Amino acid sequence: MSAKFDIVVYGATGYTGQLVAEYLAENYVGDGAPTWAMAGRSSDKLASVRDAIGAPADTPLIVADAADPASLQAMVEQAKLIVTTVGPYQLYGSDLLAACVAAGTDYMDLCGEPIWLKQMIDRHEAAAKASGARIMFSCGFDSMPFELGAFFVQEEARRVFGAPASRVKGRVRDLSWKFSGGTSASARVTFEAVAQDLSLVSILKDPSPSRLDFKGPSSRAATSRFSRRTCNPGPPRSRWRR
Helix, strand or coil, rough: CCCCCEEEEEEECCCCHHHHHHHHHHCCCCCCCCCCCEEEECHHHHHHHHHCCCCCCCCEECCCCCCCHHCCCCEEEEEEEEECCCCHHHHHHHHHHHHHHHHHHHHEECCCCEEEEEHHHHHHHHHHHHHCCCEEECCCCCCHHHHHHHHHHHHHHHHHHHCCCCCCCCCCCCCCCCCCCCHHHHHHHHHHHHHCHHHHHHHHHHHCCCCCCCCCCCCCCCCCCCCCCCCCCCCCCCCCCC
């Protein structure tokens, strides 16, 4: 069965999910625009957010709950891509990711929980390759300085040297920001997990099963369908401030 929607925003009633839905409502309009839907636990809250952000009254609403795997499967089967902002992911994300992998549905999140990321890669990599599901983690604050920094460096390398660099190393030396409620909750459950199993400290030191070299858009696929990110320590090269 072909997917009904190009994009489903899961967690659209939360703070970040609402921002994503608002962006889609403002920018994904007109003929040829991707089809999208809002998803969450409460149809009433979804309708309220839809009206608050000025989305069309006929914007599809999907009721799905992280505690109800059947509802997650039904949601996933309607989408080409699930964008989820429902965290902490180690509490509420595993069943959704498994459903996407099984269905071959693409998946994006803004997770900054390295233990869960490593566990999910180890658990689902082979199945994701088999189903064709493209899984991309950390599409938000945690990764943006390095994604944009690597892109900028490679563009400059092409301009100056005529070819991209074989490796780009990044390190944040200074930044100014505040924890959101979701980020605080993710940090709390991560530390709780480590307190119960000290072997997980090794994952926090190096969460990636392998290192990903940034060699330009043509090589972003790496060796698996998963996006793997690691911050390679090195001399501070630039400042980045939010």
